[in-house]
Amino acid sequence: MTVTGIITALIVGLIVGALGRLVVPGRQHMSILLTMVVGVVAALLGTVLANAIGIATDTPGVDWGELVVQVLLAAVGVALVAGISGRGRRAL
Numbered sequence: 001m002t003v004t005g006i007i008t009a010l011i012v013g014l015i016v017g018a019l020g021r022l023v024v025p026g027r028q029h030m031s032i033l034l035t036m037v038v039g040v041v042a043a044l045l046g047t048v049l050a051n052a053i054g055i056a057t058d059t060p061g062v063d064w065g066e067l068v069v070q071v072l073l074a075a076v077g078v079a080l081v082a083g084i085s086g087r088g089r090r091a092l
Contacts, residue, residue, distance in 0.1 A: 013040030016067075020074025028082040038077040046070030 014032075017039020021028055030038075046069040055065035 009040055009043065010036065012043050013037075015039070016043045016046070016070045016074045017078070019071045020076075020078045023071060023075040024079050024082070026082075028078055029085070030078065030081060034081060035078070038081060039074050042074035042077050043070050046073045049073070 014036045017035040017037075020039065020042060021030070021035060047066060050063075050066040050069045055063075055069060057063060057065075
């Protein structure tokens with residue numbers, strides 16, 4: 001992977017992670033770095049999953065089906081990380 005590919009993956013991961021945080025209701029206490037890690041993992045897994053189920057296509061523009069899969073995986077990842085960390089709970 002080239003330097004350009006790594007930078008692109010980080011930018012896409014940050015965007016997908018941020019969109020995943022927006023989809024999950026409530027407030028998540030996660031750092032930007034953790035959001036980016038969740039986003040990069042979701043972007044990679046989303047691409048693999050979209051290719052496996054036949055959603056991903058080679059189009060010259062944005063592949064909306066693949067992006068939806070990536071954002072949904074990022075939302076699940078954000079919810080899991082926020083739930084596991086336990087800092088998102090309200091005090092009783």
